[in-house]
Amino acid sequence: MQMASDIERHDTDILILGTGGAGMFAALHAQQTAPEGTRITIAVKGLIGKCGCTRMVQGGYNVALGGGDTVERHFMDTINGGKWLPNQDMAWKLCEQAVVRVRELENEVGCFFDRNPDGSLHQKAFAGQTADRTVHKGDLTGIEIISRLMEQVLSRPIEKLQEHRAIGLIPTKDGSALAGVLFIDMRTGKFRFIRAKCVMMGTGGGPTMYKYHTPSGDKTMDGLAMALRAGLPLRDMEMVQFHPTGLLAGAHTKMTGTVLEEGLRGAGGYLLNSSENRFMFDYDQLGERATRDVVSRGIYTEMRKNNTSENGGVYISMSHLGPENVRKKFSGMVKRCADSGFDLAGGKVEVVPTAHYFMGGVVVDPDTRTAMEGLYVAGEDAGGAHGSNRLGGNGVANSTVYGGVAGDIMGLDLRKMNAQRDPDEAVLSAEVVRAQHPFSRKPAIIQALRHTLQEAMWEDVGVMRTRAGMERGIARVSEISDELMTIGVDPSNLAFNLTWHDWLNMRSLCDISSVIAKAGLVRENSRGAHFREDFPESGTMESSFFTVARKTRDTVEVSREKVKFSIIKPGESILPEGEPETLVEAKL
Amino acid sequence: MLGVRLYMLQRLTALIMAPLTLGHIAVMIYAVQGGLSTAEILSRTQGSIWWLLFYGSFVVAVSLHAAIGLRVIVHETLGLKRPALNILTLVVSLLLLFMGARAVLAVTLT
Amino acid sequence: MIRKHRAHPLWFAYALHRLSGLALALFLPAHFYILSKALTQPESLDNFLTLTESPMVKLAEFGLVFLLAVHFLGGFRLMAMEWLPWSDRQKTFAAVAVAGAFLVSGLFFLRVV
């Protein structure tokens, strides 16, 4: 076994974790603003640009680019969508800077987004938006954004550490600042500690502790688990967004949970239960076209009534729109389903709500600074911008905007920092021991336990919640967590040992799962993605609070903090008087 | 191991050879039909500046074309690299040029 | 070796072009050598040419013409692909080139026999 003393060590000036929209933009901006000669390192769990969810963005990127739409309108939609929980300064900066960021993406990074016939950017409206705002590249927007960012990063003198998994944020001895980050070089299995003056964490959250989930396989809440252990406050941790139509193909296939695009419902697709009924009108007058959370709950209720399809979900059916038509309009989706053995155009495909996005995250200020000197957090890892619900199209805008902000701020803050800080060696050793824990236990099958966790979270802390359910969930997670500590990993060959990483993934997921449930208990009302059957009302907007979870010693405490209405109060609008409520028809 | 220059040279020599090969084949068909003998061939070609130019340019073109072709094949299948590859290309093309020139002179000079 | 990733028409066309080019390149020095004999020993060239009456040699000639034809047509196919406006019918062109080579060399063979 490796000892803390044979950790490979090296130094850099700016260290970035993750290569999603947040990580890549941080690297590029840091390179632009930091003094000449600054060493920049980007470390990532997978390959640069080939992991994370930014690449998986389908629908697009929200940005107000005129034509009646304004930053103010985008901001109001974001606040309304988040049910008044967002940090308003963050939401404002998101909307305002998205305008700059999208120009940067087009002009400097080289993305090409779809155009109108007149050559201007094409924009469409996602659910919950009052203007045609979403810029996109077909329905594969993320590939365009991340591939272009990847090229820019790869071509620059930035140190690249691929397949390096961050496992611990290591503070200085007095705990006042961050000294560096501990990694496992996954290809060799060796530990590596990197000191840096500034570290940006953009590991992208990822609610993959649910039975059905959309994010990429590398995302397992590592960042938030590290932040939790480091004692940082986490906000809105109960807020898990479910996408209503994840593919359902059985527990044995990774295809299960992957997103069938929103536009299918928008175009008039039917959701059918086992008796071929369009059940959504039982729950909302908009039927299948209701918002994500409403449709998710509708499907979930139907599933609880056992009106389910073969694998326990419901069906989406498009054939009444004409199979040829569907094949043309949704060619990507039809092909993807066909590859998996399903006929989307002519038949029925089983779907189920699937955990999609995590609104909760580290408490940061609008400059991405955290409570710990030297640590910056951006993207899905940071909480606050979305409140209780993220609008479709605000996710990638958030990660690219704030990644860039982090890069700029680090480039500036760096000038005030003289040297790398020394780590608390005790914490460093403890993190190594933590990661090596399974080596001293008897190997067993980890995946089975992951399924148990996913089952528990889905049933008890999922789409619809109750006190009793969440308490049961906490107990179940705690049992699973204890069991994990008895499961071993054979340490004889640690090079590219995915099973060891499965174990570590489970460790992060268990830790954050219990925080989600605990935060859920504290929110005794229903807002956005968080729905309490025992508290179905939203409470008054004026009394809005957000939850903050913090680990002290061995317990996690969750408190409530009042939302500061720093820009706008509930019931008011910053849109000029007489502005229409909405510029577009309500559609998906 | 093929930059734009060698590529162009290979294509251009191919274009030069194309009509020459056709011409050669035509002559052959004609010759074969008449029944072939050294004397017959030589009587047609010897002393003709046109045949000298005809076969001469073919030899120049083919020695470049084939040498480049072999260069590529040798690089891709045997892994030979520069500078050995350059030397090989040169040697092959000179060899073909020499042998070809001898042959052309043999059939066209008196 | 025909491995699975090679089992498609354009790869075969590539292989044929390469093999024919290689064969022609190897044949050429021999051809030059024999012709150059005309200068020094006209009789031996004559001897060689009488040999061409034998059926084996006829067959070899057919082979040679085929190689030349298939390389020739294949070469034009490639240059057309590279320099003329793109067409999606590359497989067809490759097939036509090979068929054309058979036609030409077959005709040559029949006329000669």
Next chain:
Amino acid sequence: MSANCDELEVSVWRGDRLSGHFEVFHVPAQDSQTILDVVSWIQQNLDATLSYRYACRVGMCGSCAMMVNGVPRWTCRTHVKKVMNGNKLEVAPLRNLPVIKDLATDMDPFFDKWIAAEGLHHPTKTRDEPIETINPDSTMRAEANAGIECINCSVCYSACDTVAGNVDYLGPAALQRAWTLFNDAKDSGQNAILEAVSGAGGCHNCHSQGSCTVFCPNELNPMKAIAELKKATTKSFFKKRV
């Protein structure tokens, strides 16, 4: 779960940069099952040390490609039934890339060549300027769009025998990217691109084997892009000389 109890016989390549061998595993067959599912099942249930790579599981990230029954494929979107040979499967790391371990390859050479082909945007504008108006139906844009959905999965790269033989050859994906950028009205790198694709490893090394186009899972056509680059370089070759 509706499983039929048949079993797949899966030969999996085990080894590292230097050596390796095939090892046989038996995996229960399922109704909906991809090659990636089979590989993970082996790692999760039979051999904890099996290494492979994936991320998105929906054909967007291009990190899961492997040789399946001798052919390069994205494994997350390859249904077992589509490629099964009797009840046998053979899974090996992508060809033409160094193996890190088992089924995971080092993709750095692929990306180094991507950049070497000038496969990155060469800006003409800054974030302070408005976004360029571009007619989506113009011929140049259509040409650029044709290859833009490349997920850099390296399937074409490992299908190509020229790549196998010629270490310097930039390969189909990088060259296709160069062609895409060459047609991008916003890109100022035309000359740099022509230069980059005209060198010893450039587009002129392609023998139009066409395997790239046959196997690209996204139905892109790198062979065409390369032919177009040959055309463009030929044009500029003569322009420079007259």
